[in-house]
Amino acid sequence: MAKRTRDEAKEYVLKTAKEHDVKFIRLWFTDILGFLKSFAITVEELEGALSEGMGFDGSSIEGFCRIDESDMMALPDPETFQLLPWRPKEHNAVARMFCDVVNPDGTPFSGDPRYVLKRNLQRAAERGYTFYVGPELEYFYFKDKYGTEFLDEGGYFDMTPLDVASDLRRETVLTLESMGIGVEYSHHEVAPSQHEIDMRYTDALTMADNVMTYRLVVKEIALEHGVHATFMPKPVFGINGSGMHVHQSLFKDGHNMFFDPKGLYSLSSLAMSYIGGILKYAPEFTAVTNQWINSYKRLVPGYEAPVYLSWARRNRADLIRVPGYKPGKEVATRIEFRSPDPACNPYLAFSVMLAAGLEGIDTKCPCPDPVEENVYEMSPDERKRRGIDTLPASLYEAILLAEKSDLVRKALGEHVFDAFIKNKKAEWDEYRTQVTEFEIKRYLPII
Numbered sequence: 001m002a003k004r005t006r007d008e009a010k011e012y013v014l015k016t017a018k019e020h021d022v023k024f025i026r027l028w029f030t031d032i033l034g035f036l037k038s039f040a041i042t043v044e045e046l047e048g049a050l051s052e053g054m055g056f057d058g059s060s061i062e063g064f065c066r067i068d069e070s071d072m073m074a075l076p077d078p079e080t081f082q083l084l085p086w087r088p089k090e091h092n093a094v095a096r097m098f099c100d101v102v103n104p105d106g107t108p109f110s111g112d113p114r115y116v117l118k119r120n121l122q123r124a125a126e127r128g129y130t131f132y133v134g135p136e137l138e139y140f141y142f143k144d145k146y147g148t149e150f151l152d153e154g155g156y157f158d159m160t161p162l163d164v165a166s167d168l169r170r171e172t173v174l175t176l177e178s179m180g181i182g183v184e185y186s187h188h189e190v191a192p193s194q195h196e197i198d199m200r201y202t203d204a205l206t207m208a209d210n211v212m213t214y215r216l217v218v219k220e221i222a223l224e225h226g227v228h229a230t231f232m233p234k235p236v237f238g239i240n241g242s243g244m245h246v247h248q249s250l251f252k253d254g255h256n257m258f259f260d261p262k263g264l265y266s267l268s269s270l271a272m273s274y275i276g277g278i279l280k281y282a283p284e285f286t287a288v289t290n291q292w293i294n295s296y297k298r299l300v301p302g303y304e305a306p307v308y309l310s311w312a313r314r315n316r317a318d319l320i321r322v323p324g325y326k327p328g329k330e331v332a333t334r335i336e337f338r339s340p341d342p343a344c345n346p347y348l349a350f351s352v353m354l355a356a357g358l359e360g361i362d363t364k365c366p367c368p369d370p371v372e373e374n375v376y377e378m379s380p381d382e383r384k385r386r387g388i389d390t391l392p393a394s395l396y397e398a399i400l401l402a403e404k405s406d407l408v409r410k411a412l413g414e415h416v417f418d419a420f421i422k423n424k425k426a427e428w429d430e431y432r433t434q435v436t437e438f439e440i441k442r443y444l445p446i447i
Contacts, residue, residue, distance in 0.1 A: 026038045031061045034348070053106075078097065111419065116411075117347040120354050131350070135211060137196065139194070151227060152188075165188070167225075168221055172197060176214060237297075246337045257270050278353065280360065283390075286391050287420075309391070313370065317375050
């Protein structure tokens with residue numbers, strides 16, 4: 001099926017808006033930290049917005065621009081037009097479109113995370129590749145946003161009310177599907193009150209938009225039911241945190257370039273080089289895939305969160321897992337990168353993963369042997385002997401590695417790279433001077 005032109009997509013949007021009595025259209029875009037930003041226009045402005053974009057002040061958006069260069073334009077992508085199911089449907093309906101942020105002269109704005117991903121996808125396209133991803137976002141439901149009181153204990157919803165979490169998940173899945181987002185699985189996760197909904201894999205740009213939509217839908221549905229959903233990586237001490245395992249593969253001319261029936265685990269030499277690139281550069285880009293202070297409370301041994309730079313097929317302790325190959329399902333051959341968390345900026349996270357993988361392919365990066373043994377149980381000497389390093393243990397360590405990384409700088413572009421590093425350093429400085437409850441409890445009585 002031929003992809004429709006922008007003019008055809010615009011006509012579709014105008015026609016659909018009229019048919020559904022849409023009154024307001026929310027224009028969505030993200031800042032460098034991955035927070036969804038939005039402003040609304042009326043349907044009367046829709047045609048002009050699709051043609052020329054809508055102006056806004058970029059100086060108040062994190063990582064965008066200084067006050068003296070604040071004029072920005074949000075240019076809607078008509079392919080992302082969707083009605084918002086939680087708003088009125090019969091009269092004065094509300095729709096949304098994701099936007100590309102552009103300069104007043106119409107050129108792409110280098111601080112726009114969506115543009116960052118488009119640039120990296122173009123690098124892959126120049127080699128003939130399409131980058132497909134399927135992220136698995138975990139999250140928690142709590143009674144409210146002021147604490148971490150669970151809705152259930154374990155996987156059977158045995159606290160009151162009995163079925164609240166399964167109802168929330170079901171309604172969330174139905175809402176996502178009504179917005180054109182395919183869902184494969186939804187289930188309770190390991191920790192109490194922890195859940196996961198897996199979206200069907202698609203191209204990385206569509207998926208980054210879908211991740212932004214997913215996070216909002218999960219929160220909106222929870223809010224409607226009087227509870228709080230959070231994608232905070234590690235909200236509760238002593239139990240598993242929330243991850244965003246990212247399944248990924250490269251296709252060319254409709255063929256999965258990761259598949260080779262004669263390769264180890266049915267992986268091609270290209271896939272092996274891709275894995276080698278991810279393993280080599282993961283420490284440098286972890287500040288992007290795990291961008292918060294709290295992210296590193298999850299990345300500790302013992303809670304199914306991978307911290308060691310290793311890969312395997314069956315071992316879920318490794319940084320990269322290769323799901324088993326099923327005959328006749330060559331298109332499903334993929335790798336699963338397990339360290340990212342669901343609070344990242346998906347546009348930037350997919351960008352750095354792809355950049356590392358492509359660098360691995362371009363340089364024919366050697367892939368270490370798979371490690372099927374439990375890496376956690378190895379002694380430090382054994383891990384050292386086998387060359388198994390670790391991810392950075394704190395945001396500060398991650399910042400220092402990212403700051404020196406040519407790969408991360410190139411993947412993000414100078415504007416986003418500089419703004420991101422500056423923001424993360426400020427976050428670390430604010431954090432390291434805090435006096436925590438842990439310190440008060442431990443030291444106040446004895447010192």
